[in-house]
Amino acid sequence: DQQVKQNSPSLSVQEGRISILNCDYTNSMFDYFLWYKKYPAEGPTFLISISSIKDKNEDGRFTVFLNKSAKHLSLHIVPSQPGDSAVYFCAASRNSNYQLIWGAGTKLIIKP
Amino acid sequence: GAVVSQHPSWVICKSGTSVKIECRSLDFQATTMFWYRQFPKQSLMLMATSNEGSKATYEQGVEKDKFLINHASLTLSTLTVTSAHPEDSSFYICSARDGTAYNEQFFGPGTRLTVL
Secondary structure (H helix, E strand, O other): OOOEEOOOOEEEEEOOOOEEEEEEEOOOOEEEEEEEEEOOOOOOEEEEEEEOOOOEEEEOOEEEEEEOOOOEEEEEEOOOOHHHOEEEEEEEEEOOOOOOEEOOOEEEEEEO | OOOEEEEOOEEEEOOOOOEEEEEEEOOOOEEEEEEEEEOOOOOEEEEEEEEOOOOOEEOOOOOOOOEEEEEEEOOEEEEEEOOOOHHHOEEEEEEEEEOOOOOOEEEOOOEEEEEO
């Protein structure tokens, strides 16, 4: 049972435009969500997170939105830059448990 | 941010040999370290969780006798792939949890293992 889903395996966006990456989850007990960025042959890098008590968290060009009723979160990157081309993973955890449940990732390609 | 290193970054070995991969937290003490495996175009699969000074907790389906994990100090965990076979070829990633940061894990750069 895949509790965290990223249904788009890839996304192509023009440089300077907004990139929106989506993530859905099924477990209503999840209370913390994270986004990671990963380049090939490297480990993931933490980007931004959000607690379930919030519906938005912003850090520079990155904003994460959480819709608990829809069990949906999204990562917005604006403006998109060529260096943003990577695979983005969303992950979730519950009850202060450090174990992360990962989505399958979305490959973001920023076109010049 | 916190830095986690892995050594080696890549290794090629013969079938039947054992390979040790080290994971170090360089600027913080990691109470918990995690070992992941990533298959091509797939998500990260948690293999085991190790806490300093205690036995690792393995995920279902992961053979603990094949993937030996030792977390001898707050800055070092090792994963030994014993009697490696070609199907063990994969990208292995460790991460370390900073005990003061809620649910943030810092990842190492990964180790590419190829078993011939």
